[in-house]
Amino acid sequence: xxxxxxxxxxxxxxxxxxxxxxxxxxxxxxxxxxxxxxxxxxxxxxxxxxxxxxxxxxxxxxxxxxxxxxxxxxxxxxxxxxxxxxxxxxxxxxxxxxxxxxxxxxxxxxxxxxxxxxxxxxxxxxxxxxxxxxxxxxxxxxxxxxxxxxxxxxxxxxxxxxxxxxxxxxxxxxxxxxxxxxxxxxxxxxxxxxxxxxxxxxxxxxxxxxxxxxxxxxxxxxxxxxxxxxxxxxxxxxxxxxxxxxxxxxxxxxxxxxxxxxxxxxxxxxxxxxxxxxxxxxxxxxxxxxxxxxxxxxxxxxxxxxxxxxxx
Amino acid sequence: xxxxxxxxxxxxxxxxxxxxxxxxxxxxxxxxxxxxxxxxxxxxxxxxxxxxxxxxxxxxxxxxxxxxxxxxxxxxxxxxxxxxxxxxxxxxxxxxxxxxxxxxxxxxxxxxxxxxxxxxxxxxxxxxxxxxxxxxxxxxxxxxxxxxxxxxxxxxxxxxxxxxxxxxxxxxxxxxxxxxxxxxxxxxxxxxxxxxxxxxxxxxxxxxxxxxxxxxxxxxxxxxxxxxxxxxxxxxxxxxxxxxxxxxxxxxxxxxxxxxxxxxxxxxxxxxxxxxxxxxxxxxxxxxxxxxxxxxxxxxxxxxxxxxxxxxxxxxxxxxxxxxxxxxxxxxxxxxxxxxxxxxxxxxxxxxxxxxxxxxxxxxxxxxxxxxxxxxxxxxxxxxxxxx
Numbered sequence: 072x073x074x075x076x077x078x079x080x081x082x083x084x085x086x087x088x089x090x091x092x093x094x095x096x097x098x099x100x101x102x103x104x105x106x107x108x109x110x111x112x113x114x115x116x117x118x119x120x121x122x123x124x125x126x127x128x129x130x131x132x133x134x135x136x137x138x139x140x141x142x143x144x145x146x147x148x149x150x151x152x153x154x155x156x157x158x159x160x161x162x163x164x165x166x167x168x169x170x171x172x173x174x175x176x177x178x179x180x181x182x183x184x185x186x187x188x189x190x191x192x193x194x195x196x197x198x199x200x201x202x203x204x205x206x207x208x209x210x211x212x213x214x215x216x217x218x219x220x221x222x223x224x225x226x227x228x229x230x231x232x233x234x235x236x237x238x239x240x241x242x243x244x245x246x247x248x249x250x251x252x253x254x255x256x257x258x259x260x261x262x263x264x265x266x267x268x269x270x271x272x273x274x275x276x277x278x279x280x281x282x283x284x285x286x287x288x289x290x291x292x293x294x295x296x297x298x299x300x301x302x303x304x305x306x307x308x309x310x311x312x313x314x315x316x317x318x319x320x321x322x323x324x325x326x327x328x329x330x331x332x333x334x335x336x337x338x339x340x341x342x343x344x345x346x347x348x349x350x351x352x353x354x355x356x357x358x359x360x361x362x363x364x365x366x367x368x369x370x371x372x373x374x375x376x377x378x379x380x381x382x383x
Numbered sequence: 384x385x386x387x388x389x390x391x392x393x394x395x396x397x398x399x400x401x402x403x404x405x406x407x408x409x410x411x412x413x414x415x416x417x418x419x420x421x422x423x424x425x426x427x428x429x430x431x432x433x434x435x436x437x438x439x440x441x442x443x444x445x446x447x448x449x450x451x452x453x454x455x456x457x458x459x460x461x462x463x464x465x466x467x468x469x470x471x472x473x474x475x476x477x478x479x480x481x482x483x484x485x486x487x488x489x490x491x492x493x494x495x496x497x498x499x500x501x502x503x504x505x506x507x508x509x510x511x512x513x514x515x516x517x518x519x520x521x522x523x524x525x526x527x528x529x530x531x532x533x534x535x536x537x538x539x540x541x542x543x544x545x546x547x548x549x550x551x552x553x554x555x556x557x558x559x560x561x562x563x564x565x566x567x568x569x570x571x572x573x574x575x576x577x578x579x580x581x582x583x584x585x586x587x588x589x590x591x592x593x594x595x596x597x598x599x600x601x602x603x604x605x606x607x608x609x610x611x612x613x614x615x616x617x618x619x620x621x622x623x624x625x626x627x628x629x630x631x632x633x634x635x636x637x638x639x640x641x642x643x644x645x646x647x648x649x650x651x652x653x654x655x656x657x658x659x660x661x662x663x664x665x666x667x668x669x670x671x672x673x674x675x676x677x678x679x680x681x682x683x684x685x686x687x688x689x690x691x692x693x694x695x696x697x698x699x700x701x702x703x704x705x706x707x708x709x710x711x712x713x714x715x716x717x718x719x720x721x722x723x724x725x726x727x728x729x730x731x732x733x734x735x736x737x738x739x740x741x742x743x744x745x746x747x748x749x750x751x752x753x754x755x756x757x758x759x760x761x762x763x764x765x766x767x768x769x770x771x
Contacts, residue, residue, distance in 0.1 A: 082661045135771075136770065136771050137770055137771075138768075138769040138771055139675075139769075140726055141582065143726070145459065178770075178771075180771070191768060191769055191770075191771070193763060193768040193771030194765060194768035194770070195769070197724070197757075197761060197763045197764075197765035197768050197769075198724055198725075198765045200756075200761060200767065201724030201725040201753050201757070201761075201765055202724070202725045203721075203753070204725065204752070204753070204756045205725035205726075205727055205753075208752060230768075232695045232699060233694070233763045233768050235689065235692035235693075235695065236695070236696055236761060236762045236763050237761065237763055239689075239692075239693055240485075240761045240762075243483070243760060244760075263689065267689060323506075347485075
């Protein structure tokens with residue numbers, strides 16, 4: 072196995088492994104319907120593929136009784152189907168996801184006792200890490216890998232040891248684990264995962280804006296890398312940016328342009344989200360002296376709040 | 384080196400004198416070159432290693448002293464660029480691997496120079512301080528003295544509490560040792576203090592080193608080249624088997640401190656300056672900067688739960704996978720087409736099945752690269768985790 076510092080990354084190309092929570096017990100009780108959530112996810116995945124033709128996406132579904140691969144953008148089947156690459160993603164993904172959910176249901180042996188109905192996160196994390204190792208073996212230059220957990224089910228305490236093993240293995244291979252948690256209470260496992268591997272943990276306040284949250288998550292990673300610093304950053308966005316359609320288009324196009332070009336993030340602890348007006352962009356506001364004075368490693372704060380999230 | 388022509392070889396020729404890689408190529412029946420299948424060789428080696436590991440009691444809280452020989456013999460250049468440089472580089476890699484596998488343990492560094500053993504760093508749990516101290520002091524001179532080193536190390540390890548496992552790893556380059564007294568007495572003292580001494584030699588096999596290891600229950604090995612040395616030293620990173628009569632089970636008190644907020648300023652014990660952040664000892668409320676460590680005021684071992692979690696895979700190892708011989712399976716439709724973990728195809732070009740392994744519990748098939756990754760780094764079987 073190659074030791075971590077000797078990996079060579081191709082610039083600007085990323086491999087995103089998405090772990091999608093398809094636990095029927097969670098989704099039946101969730102305020103956001105599964106279909107709406109999937110439409111957010113598909114738009115987000117399409118935007119990742121738009122940015123660079125070499126970007127790869129792999130989606131692994133995490134069910135209540137089993138886990139499986141449901142989409143791989145680099146497999147030959149996904150390229151030839153459909154009229155174009157974009158429509159192929161939604162068609163392929165939805166087909167396989169439906170098959171997966173049926174299979175998951177058939178495997179149900181008994182109803183889960185108590186209120187905890189956890190999904191098999193440790194299984195899909197392990198599969199994601201095996202896939203990433205295969206990508207590392209594929210050649211001298213390979214894409215930046217990241218794992219993104221779109222998860223909502225509660226933590227299953229019986230999976231603690233397995234999840235910690237997976238987290239430490241990800242830390243050794245330098246693979247950050249980001250999470251967008253859509254359940255009610257915070258997930259301690261995913262918070263640990265993001266802290267230890269240097270990823271980002273987000274818990275959106277308003278689920279209807281999930282697509283924006285996912286894009287912001289990507290923006291955090293990009294800004295850290297482009298500023299090339301480990302200093303505290305405060306991102307401020309004007310809340311009015313999301314009331315009018317014009318500014319919304321600007322905001323999302325900026326996000327498309329900076330998605331995932333490199334991943335050297337350190338410990339990022341998002342607290343909240345501020346919104347800034349379009350004319351104000353942070354790196355140019357700080358003078359050189361101010362930038363040099365901010366020397367705290369491990370602290371990148373994204374602060375702010377979401378006021379109104381419109382229908383896009 | 385001043386001699387340019389030794390044995391009639393030019394300097395550039397000497398680089399290839401020992402390694403003639405073209406001689407290891409093989410030809411098949413028709414005279415065509417057969418490619419060297421490194422993957423299968425590596426996998427066979429890995430399976431042999433795995434068979435040796437079984438469920439035995441291991442010492443997880445280890446106190447290891449690394450003794451580095453910086454005598455005249457360490458400046459020899461048979462290991463390139465010099466024995467000392469190779470040792471330093473590999474010790475750095477070893478220290479990082481050691482703390483990764485044994486987060487609750489501590490390392491101390493000792494050097495032998497001019498016949499005298501000096502303590503380079505005290506027993507501590509921070510890899511960076513050890514590596515910095517080592518890289519700052521790399522000069523060699525004088526004789527080596529095994530007895531002085533063992534005396535010094537025994538003195539340090541005597542203060543360790545009884546639940547800790549005491550170990551010494553000597554990296555010996557010299558062929559002789561200059562001792563002030565009877566080394567056999569020192570060896571008996573080590574044996575009585577339950578110190579396990581292992582030696583890795585860089586020059587040749589020496590009787591006294593072998594004797595030390597036999598008496599104390601350690602491992603003796605001699606490295607033949609740089610990569611072999613790296614392999615040998617990394618073998619000492621996983622926890623060794625515990626000797627039954629010495630490993631008495633007892634309860635160890637540990638503290639799990641809370642992280643203090645950044646704006647709560649207090650004076651920390653390690654740097655003696657006022658700063659925010661850090662961790663507060665649950666017993667005496669003293670501030671420490673990083674974990675794992677020992678509180679200097681009340682002596683409580685302070686750890687956080689991920690540190691303990693790093694050792695769980697030693698306690699709950701996964702079963703080795705069974706090899707699937709492609710020839711025996713006559714009904715080939717039974718074998719799945721791709722590896723369960725990474726989706727790599729399990730068929731060679733031409734639809735002939737390649738080497739694969741099967742998990743005895745969940746009956747899923749994996750490729751051999753996933754097998755190595757799962758058992759060496761991940762310690763989870765994706766198949767067992769993906770089904771209830």
